[in-house]
Amino acid sequence: MKRLYLTVVALLSMTMTFAGDKNGMDAAGANTAATSATMAKADSTASYDISYNLRRLGETLGLTLDQMNSVEALNRIFRGDLKTAVEADKANRKALMDSAVEKDMKYMSYVLTPEQFDKYQTLINTTLANRGLEK
Template sequence: MKKMIMMVVAMLSMTMTSFAENENADLTLNTEVYDMTVNLRKLAVALDMTSDQMESVGDIHRMFCAEMMMAAHANKDERTVLMDKAIKKDLRYMRYVLDQKQYHKYLMLLNTTLQNRGLK
């Protein structure tokens, strides 16, 4: 009887460990999906930006990445709201810095990135 109880306790502890590992894996995967860092030099080449635009876009993008990481760590209910706010804010600032052709291309790149990561 004592051996049976010990075996059940051991099985329960292994199951609980497995659940904890899955939760940590989900959090890590979730954080990776919301990591929006890009190579700013490649983005500058793709959008044909000037040096002033590169500096401004770099500042805007760092702020966007920080807001997306905050969304990643938020509750499930708040996550989509925070993500939408971050995207709208990023697009509003980018529209101010980029010209119409650059903005259109940036919008296309951002939408593709969000779709590939399963966020839209």
């Protein structure tokens, strides 16, 4: 009986969460038209977010602590450059994206050993290809 009650409560909660009213408002009271526009913009720029787990990157590349600190700082710069590319108009977005990637590769080549850099290049190129942002 307890399971049945909890199942009904969960079902009703999920129904209320996904339900919307006739006036274009979702269950939380937000205008669905505005939400849809925001989601469309997020979808168009979501592929430009190529954040990655720095700890896993460090393990994969075999980074030292000093290299890890440098890579973390360079990642912040890279993400800032990508944010600038995303906020630019469509005509300039590709050029800014390419510039950001080239700048990141140049800086990483100073920090990483040749073997680490080759692995990093493979990872970044694969990530860009998977997101449809190939150079």
